[in-house]
Amino acid sequence: MSSTSSDVVVESAPAAPAPPRALPSGLAAFLVFLSSGAVLVLETVSLRLVGPYVGVTLQVTSSVIGMALAAIAYGAWLGGWLADRRDPRTMLAPALVLAGIATALTLPVVRYAGEMLRGGAAGGVLVLTAIAVLVPAGLLAGITPLVVKLQLADLRRTGQVVGRLSGIGTLGGITATLVTGFVLVAALSSTAIVLGLAAVLGVTGLALGAYLRRRAGAELPGPGRIRAALAVLGLAGAGLSAVAPNPCDVETAYHCARVEVDPQWDQGRYLYLNSAQHSYVDLADPTHLKYAYVQWIGLVADLAAPKGQRLDALHLGGGGFTVPRYLAATRPGSDNLVFELDGGLVDLDRRELGVRTGPQLRARVGDARVLLDAEPTDSRDLIVGDAFGHLVVPWHLATREMVAEVRRVLRPGGIYVQNVIDLPPDRFIRSELATVATEFRHVAAIAPPGAIAGKYGANFLIVASDTPLPLTGILAGLRGLPEEAGLLYGDEFTRYVGDALVLTDDHAPVDQLLATA
Known part of the structure; x- marks a missing residue:
């Protein structure tokens, strides 16, 4: 009686790619605090931007709040969707820079559109407030889910991570609302507040991009043509802001x-x-x-x-x-x-x-x-x-x-x-x-x-x-x-x-x- 033997070779499945490295806790908190606060600064200042054209009535206030909430909802949904499909590290810095550019462009776009939408018609109010808030606030709202995705390395800490970052985002919004209402609006013009916020977002985005590339080494692609395109958009926004019609000689706290x-x-x-x-x-x-x-x-x-x-x-x-x-x-x-x-x-x-x-x-x-x-x-x-x-x-x-x-x-x-x-x-x-x-x-x-x-x-x-x-x-x-x-x-x-x-x-x-x- 004879027997035969054969060697069975079992190939191991390829290892799953390692998840992107989490951000330092302090940096993650800062990004959520900044982006959430910036949304509330935009919401508050938007009332001053649209007021000269459509007034400051209950309908206008409600429209600004509604558009800001819509931007937060759709921005968070889109940010979460993208976070599951791409490395969030590649999107954080561009989102901040784009939000800065969109914020700067808000000034000229609202002022040119406002001249055409003067009055208090409901349609004009909705259009003008959407122009003032939706795009920059939506981009900013997408940052929190990107950061959350990076921080979820341990599923046993999901609730803690999400709860902590959600609380920090809320604190950012509260702080921004109080500082804008009590300090910024009294001390600065709307133009200065909007352009200052745009600069903060843009500089933060550029610095974050450089930091993440150094930290990740070859894992992240270089900025390539994206940086040039963003620079052109930023210059265009600054130029349009400079020549946009300004309906005010003086901006007071209320008028x-x-x-x-x-x-x-x-x-x-x-x-x-x-x-x-x-x-x-x-x-x-x-x-x-x-x-x-x-x-x-x-x-x-x-x-x-x-x-x-x-x-x-x-x-x-x-x-x-x-x-x-x-x-x-x-x-x-x-x-x-x-x-x-x-x-x-x-x-x-x-x-x-x-x-x-x-x-x-x-x-x-x-x-x-x-x-x-x-x-x-x-x-x-x-x-x-x-x-x-x-x-x-x-x-x-x-x-x-x-x-x-x-x-x-x-x-x-x-x-x-x-x-x-x-x-x-x-x-x-x-x-x-x-x-x-x-x-x-x-x-x-x-x-x-x-x-x-x-x-x-x-x-x-x-x-x-x-x-x-x-x-x-x-x-x-x-x-x-x-x-x-x-x-x-x-x-x-x-x-x-x-x-x-x-x-x-x-x-x-x-x-x-x-x-x-």
């Missing part, structure tokens, strides 16, 4: 402000806030009131007390200080106290609009509602409400609780006037009239007849008091003004207001009421 000389009168000055014509000031004649609604305020003020008699007046919103200057000039000895949220605007008024503060004209910087709470009861003869965020009365200055505070500060027989802008179907002005009427026994409204009829948008002036209004004097005064205006009072006022919503601190949908049907 993009511009002052223009009246071509018809070299002493006249127009004040633009966020590209909306806000005030007209005659440097030579403070009694020159150009706009119709300001003439109405002047008319009511002149009827509030005999001509020349001093008045204790409180102004909620300063703008160009047109009405306070008028009262100081026509009623010597009057006390005009102006509450203005924007200290930078007060400085601009002093510098370019001839505002001189002193005993008859004082300016206090802060929120009008907060400052009003500290005013003594029965201390003012006239209160003028003329505060706006773009073309919208801030909601907390339009509620019943706010009107109650106004009534508390007014002396018996004092008059409250409030400037409101509305468009057909005039839901906001009706609601505001209903709101004021809950606190004052006598309320009327001045507006162009066509605006009262709902044919077009315009300024409305609410006039309110606890004692009967000088309606005969108002009607006679309106007939003497250049532009026709009507007066709503009595039964006509009641029919106009109808069952309009009374605004309260609990429910004041001002932006929605202003939206056209």
